[in-house]
Amino acid sequence: MKKLLYISLAAITFTACQPEFNDPVNEQDFYTNGDADFSNYVSVGNSLTAGFADNALYLKAQQNSYPAIMAGQFGLAGGGDFIQPLVDGNLGGLLNGGQIISGTRLVLQIDAEGNRAPVSLEGTPTTDITNHLDGPFNNMGIPGAKSFHLLAPGYGNIAGVENRNANPYFVRIASSTDATVIGDAVAQDPTFFSLWIGSNDILSYASQGGDGEDQTGNTDPTTYGYNDITDPNVFASVYNEELKALTSTGAKGVVANVPEVTSIAYFTTVPYNAIPLDTQTAEALNQAYAPYNAGLQQVQAIGLITAEEAAQRTIQFSAGQNPVVLLDEDLTDLTTVNPALTNMRQATEEDLIPLPVSSVLGTLADPDNPQSVIGVGVPLNDAQVLTITEQTHVSTAQTAYNTTIKALADQYDLAFVDVNAILKQLANGGVPFDGGTITADFGTGGAFSLDGVHLTQRGYAVVANAFIDAINKKYNATVPKVNPGNYPTIFVK
Amino acid sequence: MKKLTLLAMVLLISAISYAGGYRIALQGQKQLAMGHTGVAVINSSELVFFNPAGLTYLDKKFTVSLGANAVFANISFQNEQYGWHTEDNNSVSTPFNVYAAYKINDWASVGLGVYTPYGSSVEYPTDWEGSHLINDISLSAIFFQPTLSIKLHDKLSIGGGPIFATGSVNFNRNIDRSTTDVNGNRSNVTIDDSGITAWGYNIGMMFRPTEKFTLGVDYRSKIDMNAEDGDADFQNLPSAVAGQYQSVAFDASLPLPAELSVGASYTINEKWLVAFDYNRVYWNAYEALDVIFSNGTESLNPRNYKNSSVYRLGVQYKATPRFILRGGYYFDESPVRSGYFAPETPRNDSNNFTGGFTFKISDRFALDASFLYVHFDEVDESYNYYQENGQNVPFGGTYKNNAFVPGLGITYGF
Numbered sequence: 001m002k003k004l005l006y007i008s009l010a011a012i013t014f015t016a017c018q019p020e021f022n023d024p025v026n027e028q029d030f031y032t033n034g035d036a037d038f039s040n041y042v043s044v045g046n047s048l049t050a051g052f053a054d055n056a057l058y059l060k061a062q063q064n065s066y067p068a069i070m071a072g073q074f075g076l077a078g079g080g081d082f083i084q085p086l087v088d089g090n091l092g093g094l095l096n097g098g099q100i101i102s103g104t105r106l107v108l109q110i111d112a113e114g115n116r117a118p119v120s121l122e123g124t125p126t127t128d129i130t131n132h133l134d135g136p137f138n139n140m141g142i143p144g145a146k147s148f149h150l151l152a153p154g155y156g157n158i159a160g161v162e163n164r165n166a167n168p169y170f171v172r173i174a175s176s177t178d179a180t181v182i183g184d185a186v187a188q189d190p191t192f193f194s195l196w197i198g199s200n201d202i203l204s205y206a207s208q209g210g211d212g213e214d215q216t217g218n219t220d221p222t223t224y225g226y227n228d229i230t231d232p233n234v235f236a237s238v239y240n241e242e243l244k245a246l247t248s249t250g251a252k253g254v255v256a257n258v259p260e261v262t263s264i265a266y267f268t269t270v271p272y273n274a275i276p277l278d279t280q281t282a283e284a285l286n287q288a289y290a291p292y293n294a295g296l297q298q299v300q301a302i303g304l305i306t307a308e309e310a311a312q313r314t315i316q317f318s319a320g321q322n323p324v325v326l327l328d329e330d331l332t333d334l335t336t337v338n339p340a341l342t343n344m345r346q347a348t349e350e351d352l353i354p355l356p357v358s359s360v361l362g363t364l365a366d367p368d369n370p371q372s373v374i375g376v377g378v379p380l381n382d383a384q385v386l387t388i389t390e391q392t393h394v395s396t397a398q399t400a401y402n403t404t405i406k407a408l409a410d411q412y413d414l415a416f417v418d419v420n421a422i423l424k425q426l427a428n429g430g431v432p433f434d435g436g437t438i439t440a441d442f443g444t445g446g447a448f449s450l451d452g453v454h455l456t457q458r459g460y461a462v463v464a465n466a467f468i469d470a471i472n473k474k475y476n477a478t479v480p481k482v483n484p485g486n487y488p489t490i491f492v493k
Numbered sequence: 494m495k496k497l498t499l500l501a502m503v504l505l506i507s508a509i510s511y512a513g514g515y516r517i518a519l520q521g522q523k524q525l526a527m528g529h530t531g532v533a534v535i536n537s538s539e540l541v542f543f544n545p546a547g548l549t550y551l552d553k554k555f556t557v558s559l560g561a562n563a564v565f566a567n568i569s570f571q572n573e574q575y576g577w578h579t580e581d582n583n584s585v586s587t588p589f590n591v592y593a594a595y596k597i598n599d600w601a602s603v604g605l606g607v608y609t610p611y612g613s614s615v616e617y618p619t620d621w622e623g624s625h626l627i628n629d630i631s632l633s634a635i636f637f638q639p640t641l642s643i644k645l646h647d648k649l650s651i652g653g654g655p656i657f658a659t660g661s662v663n664f665n666r667n668i669d670r671s672t673t674d675v676n677g678n679r680s681n682v683t684i685d686d687s688g689i690t691a692w693g694y695n696i697g698m699m700f701r702p703t704e705k706f707t708l709g710v711d712y713r714s715k716i717d718m719n720a721e722d723g724d725a726d727f728q729n730l731p732s733a734v735a736g737q738y739q740s741v742a743f744d745a746s747l748p749l750p751a752e753l754s755v756g757a758s759y760t761i762n763e764k765w766l767v768a769f770d771y772n773r774v775y776w777n778a779y780e781a782l783d784v785i786f787s788n789g790t791e792s793l794n795p796r797n798y799k800n801s802s803v804y805r806l807g808v809q810y811k812a813t814p815r816f817i818l819r820g821g822y823y824f825d826e827s828p829v830r831s832g833y834f835a836p837e838t839p840r841n842d843s844n845n846f847t848g849g850f851t852f853k854i855s856d857r858f859a860l861d862a863s864f865l866y867v868h869f870d871e872v873d874e875s876y877n878y879y880q881e882n883g884q885n886v887p888f889g890g891t892y893k894n895n896a897f898v899p900g901l902g903i904t905y906g907f
Contacts, residue, residue, distance in 0.1 A: 018567045018580055019893040021871055025571045026578045060677035076576040090676045107675055110733040121675070435670070435881035458671070480576040485886065486622065488671040492731035 031077040034477035036252050038079035042138050042190035043067030044150065044181065044246070045197050047454060048463075049141025050169065051084075054491070055120075055451035056092025056105035057127075057143060057169070064457040067139050067194060069464035069482055074192075077479050084139040085173045093125025094168050096161055100125060101168055106450035107493040108443065116443065118450040119493065129158065129168045136188045140181055142170045146200045146230060147401075148221040148238045150181040164226060182245050193246045193253035194467065196419070197239070198401045201230035202394045206261040207354055207453065210390030211383040216397065229393055232400035239404055243412045254415035254471050256463075257402040259423040261394055265442040266355045266452035267386060268427065272347040274361055275322040275376055282317035285376065289315040295334075295341045305332050313345045323347040324361065324375035329382050330389045344379050352386040355442070355452040360384075415467075415474035422466050431462050435485040438462060446489045458487040514776055514798060514828045514838055515613040515632055516750075519588050522560040522861035522902035526849025527807025528821020530768035532756035533699065533709035534807075537904060538592035541606035541640050543754070544697035544711040545652030548594045548602040548642035553906040555596070560861060560902025561589035568615065568839060572622065572890030579623075582616040594642075604640035604654075609633065610713075611660075611749045615837055620679050623888050624667040626879060627837045628681065634660035634718065634749060638695055653696030658749065660718045661687035664837075668727070669881060678729040684743050684784060686723025691716045693749075705760040715751040715778055720744060725786055742787040748778035756805070763811065770805040776828035795878045797833050801826040807847070814853070819863075821847040832887075834874035839892040841872040851904070861902035869894040 023030065043049050043065075050057055051065025062068070062084055071082030087094075092105030104125060106118040142149070144167055149155050156174025160166030175184050185193065204227045205212045212227030221234050246253060261267055277285070293314050300310040309332060315325060323346040334341035347353070353361070357380065365372040372378050386394070402420060409416040423440070425431055426447045430439035438459070439445030442452055447459040455463065461484040468479050521539030524531035531543030538556045540547040568581040590608035597603060616629035635658070642652035665683040672680045697711035720743070727738040756770035776798035784792040807821035825843045829835075849863035875889020 017565075017895060017897060018583070019569045019869070019871070019895045021569060021571055021891060021893055024578070025573055025576055030573075031576065060673075073576060435886050436884060480574060483575050485670050485881070488673055488677070491673065491675050491677075492733050493675055 025076065028078075031480060032476075032478045033074075033077040034472070034475040036471065036475035036477055037191040038074035038077060040080055040138075040188065040191045041067070041071055041074055041082060041193070042185050042188050043070075043141060043194045044185050044242070045141045045195065046145045046200055047141065047143035048199065049194075049196055050139065050143050051141070051460065052143045053449035053451070053454045053456060053460075054092070054105040054107065054118075055449075055454075056102070057087050057094075058090045058092040058105050059086055059088075060090055061457060062086055062139075064460060064487055065139060065141065066460040066464040066467065067141065069461055070194070070467055071138065073464075073468060073479050073482060077477060082138045083136070085133050085135070085137045087127040089126065091121055091123050091125060093127070095125050095128040096158075096168060097130050098128065101129075101161070107491045108450060109493045121493075129161070129171045131172070133173050135173050135175060135184065137173055138188070140185045142167055142181055144169065144200060145181065145197065146204070147197050147235050147242075148230065150197060150242055151238055153178040153180055155181065182242050186245050186248060189249050190246070190251045193251050194255070195242060195246060195253065196256040196417075197242070198235065198258040198405070201235060201401065202258065202397050203261060203453070205229045206386055206390070206394050207266060209354055209381075209383040209385050210387065210393065214393040214397070216393075229397045232397055232404070235397075235401050236404040236408075239408055243408055243414070247412055247414075252414070252475060254417060254467055254474070255405055255409045256417040256419045256467070257405045258398050259420045260398055261386075262352065262391065263420075263423040263427040263440060264453055265440050265445070265448035267352040268440065269355050269442040269452060270353040270358045270361065271321075272349055272351050272353065273321040273323045274353070274358075275324055277317055277319060277322050279319040282319055282322070285317045288371070288377070292340065292344065295338055299334055299337055299341065304334065304337065315344065315346055324353070324380055326351065326375075326380040326385045327382055328385070328387055330387060342379070347385065348388075350388040350391070352391065353380070354384065354386065357384045415470040417466050417470045419463060419466065422462065426459070426462070431484075433484045438484060443490065450490055456487070456489040458484045458489050461487040514750075514774075514779065514801075514840075515611055516774060517564075517588050517610060517612050518803070518825075519562045519564070519865070519898065519900065520590055520608050520610060521558065521592070522849060522863040522900045523558070523819065523851060523904075524807070525562075525865060525900060526819035526821065526847050526861075526863040527768060527809055528770075528805040528823045528845070528847050530756060530758070530770040530805045530807035530821065532697070532711050532754040532770050533707040533758040534766070534768050535699075535707060535758075536809075538594040538604060539590075541592040541594065541604040541638060541654075542590070542608055542610075542695070544699055544709045545604065545640045545642050545654060545695060546650040546697040546699040546711075547709065548604050548640065548652055549596070549600065549644040549650045550699065550701070551594055551596065551602065553594075553596070555594070556904065556906030557591070557593040558861070558902055558904045559589070559591040560900055561587050562863070562865075562898050562900035563587050564614075564896060564898050566615075566896040567894065568836075569893045570623070570836065570839070570890055575622070577622045577890060579618060579621045582618065584614050584616045586612070586614040588612065600644040602642040604642065606636070606638040606640065608636050608638075610636060613838060617836065620667065623836045624679065624681075625670045626666060626835055626876060626888060628665045628667065630665075630837050631663045632660070632747070634658050640695075648701045650699045651697070652699075653694060656693040656695055656713070656716065658691045658693060658716050658718065660689045660691075662689070662718075662720060662723070662745075662747070668730075670886075672731070674729040674731055680727070680729045680731070682728070683726045684720075684723055684745065685726065686720040686743075689718050689720050691718055707758045709754070709756050711754045713752045715775065716749040718747045718749060720746070722787075725784075737788055743784050745782065745784045747782070750778045751775040766809040768805075768807045768809075770803075770807075772803040772805070774801050774803070774828065776800055779828070794835070795833065796835070797830055798828040799830055801828040816853070817851040819847075819849045819851075823847075832875060832877045834872075834889065834892070835876045836888070836892075839874070840894055841869055841874070841892070843894075844868045849900075857905055857907055859904040861904055863898075863900040863902075865896070865898040865900070867894075867896040867898070
């Protein structure tokens with residue numbers, strides 16, 4: 001017994017003799033905060049800031065949200081605690097008073113034959129938004145938020161959730177029913193902030209295949225539908241208000257621009273020519289579409305459409321990979337002339353097909369009708385394709401937003417992150433790291449989670465490093481970056 | 494005696510640690526206190542390890558020494574590029590030894606030694622930055638050595654004996670830097686095997702040109718510890734692959750390298766004795782830590798150690814007939830090559846300072862005490878041979894180690 005006592009005493013003595021480095025990284029002044037003060041960092045944004053991934057908000061991804069990664073590194077340069085509104089566990093999904101309002105997260109399922117497919121985890125979500133969390137929370141990333149939502153009173157009022165006037169994620173943490181996201185952020189008296197907002201102002205339109213409206217010219221966002229594109233002037237105005245509020249306490253900060261949708265896996269994964277055909281089937285289909293093609297020739301002959309449009313709309317299959325058939329609302333409406341002449345054409349390389357369409361493409365719209373193959377016999381509808389015309393709406397707005405963000409970053413003298421460039425690099429060659437290259441390739445590249453829109457933890461680590469670079473440069477700080485190789489990518493069931 | 498057995502059993506259970514590579518040079522309290530010299534020091538039954546040839550020159554008819562050390566080893570790690578800083582969990586290990594010698598007649602003695610010259614016990618915080626290389630390891634090997642010592646001449650003796658080694662290994666690491674189960678728990682593997690046995694030998698020669706001057710040479714053979722059919726326990730794998738990793742066994746081989754010692758001692762007068770030893774440890778036997786799993790997968794980890802030397806100096810001062818003071822120093826070269834600095838043995842060259850004493854309680858009993866302080870300079874190093882997607886992913890930073898090793902022993906003789 002005594003012997004144990006002596007060993008314990010000796011253990012206390014000798015383990016207190018842990019070797020000390022000449023220059024310890026965890027002591028003050030090894031890394032410097034420069035002109036910035038990280039003691040109270042508050043991040044503001046949307047799902048990307050919240051750590052959303054795999055179509056859900058779940059614990060592990062929140063813990064490696066890019067603001068949480070940054071805060072961890074800030075901790076080496078005078079940073080303080082970073083408190084996040086963590087959800088309950090790793091299942092994902094939300095309840096509103098017991099009713100499921102958001103599903104569980106996606107994981108990759110590999111079956112016995114080696115087929116890979118994203119599936120939602122089985123189980124019932126346990127995070128209920130009626131279970132209000134008392135803040136304040138350093139991470140004010142609200143999944144689904146658009147630029148103007150951050151200033152909208154009542155965005156956290158549970159009464160508005162059902163008709164989509166409020167956001168369930170903000171309901172969980174809003175300081176009051178009429179609180180605003182920006183207001184709750186500023187009330188924390190941040191010494192440093194990040195703002196990455198604007199993606200949803202175009203993405204909700206794009207991800208629904210341009211099913212909404214481009215509201216450019218309409219300066220009243222209360223009249224917008226969720227899938228509409230935000231007017232660039234509205235964007236500029238609210239962005240300015242937000243930065244004015246966030247800097248009002250003397251905080252320094254960093255802002256990031258809006259990535260273009262064509263660089264995200266959600267739009268680059270499903271090929272436009274996704275239909276494999278043999279000669280026999282192609283010929284049969286050509287016969288089936290012959291009346292449509294002939295009808296086009298007739299209306300062209302009487303001058304209702306140009307020869308160019310007639311050629312664009314002509315449906316033609318051959319052996320091999322064939323472009324999908326789709327409905328394009330921007331084509332001339334001919335149904336008044338002939339109801340059979342719907343707005344059909346075949347996709348071109350420029351059309352983008354959203355990722356979720358891959359699960360219906362090639363299946364039968366009517367199980368009893370073998371002719372009703374979606375994308376072949378039955379055209380994809382407007383919401384299932386982002387056409388080049390729709391892409392132009394998106395990119396025009398995005399360019400305007402990004403011009404605003406850069407100008408206001410300069411005006412408010414803030415660090416600026418060109419996330420758009422980072423995501424372009426991921427989509428075009430990739431970002432190298434010590435274990436290879438991180439790319440935007442869906443399911444294998446490492447950057448995009450299984451929803452194709454949100455990043456993996458490794459992808460968020462790349463973003464965090466870009467933020468840290470921008471902050472170090474702007475504020476003469478020396479915050480160390482993280483190693484993306486230490487962060488997980490997609491999860492296999 | 495019952496108490497001793499009990500103590501020995503307690504000590505057998507606890508794991509071992511410490512020295513260059515996974516060599517633990519703690520083979521006797523008296524000699525450790527003198528810088529772990531001893532190949533040419535005629536002091537006690539610790540000669541069973543240091544040089545079996547010397548047993549025949551011992552004065553006593555029968556002598557037994559037993560002792561144990563408590564190793565408090567500390568590792569600090571940091572990486573400036575990423576701001577990593579980690580300290581190991583300071584596990585304590587207790588290597589031990591028991592030696593007995595019996596003088597049959599004027600020219601022949603027999604002996605028995607039980608000692609623990611190899612081992613390692615390192616535990617990092619689970620899922621630390623280098624967890625794809627190691628979370629924790631516990632290696633131990635116990636050597637049993639019956640010994641015969643023959644005096645060929647008043648000035649020359651030889652000795653030696655076979656070594657029966659029994660060892661165990663328990664090693665856990667994450668399977669890579671990022672794979673987890675669906676809940677984000679890191680996938681990891683523990684390999685565990687015990688009761689690994691192997692044979693070797695220890696032989697020596699002692700030459701005493703004068704009463705005061707002694708020369709010695711000793712060679713301990715390499716022993717390969719081959720773990721066969723050990724348990725490989727994979728945890729937190731994605732369920733899609735978990736089936737392929739159930740009830741998996743492993744084979745691995747770890748060499749316990751050969752060691753050559755030469756040395757001299759000189760008795761200056763009745764009170765003072767000084768000793769020098771040189772050890773050459775043939776670490777080049779440790780080429781790789783390759784683990785072959787029964788499901789056809791394998792983990793190949795090059796080590797590529799190089800032979801290393803240890804330079805030892807010790808002094809002994811008989812202060813009174815009852816009280817003997819000892820001191821020493823040694824310089825221990827690391828066998829690890831640059832670029833092969835794996836965190837399971839993250840040690841560079843060390844400067845070692847020793848001290849101790851023997852207090853004679855009675856004619857037959859004596860108490861031996863020792864203390865060792867191991868100092869390492871901090872070192873910037875990396876292990877460059879971990880692979881991901883077919884490319885080497887170095888892991889490194891700055892390491893700084895130290896160790897404090899108090900030891901106690903009892904000697905009985907007549």
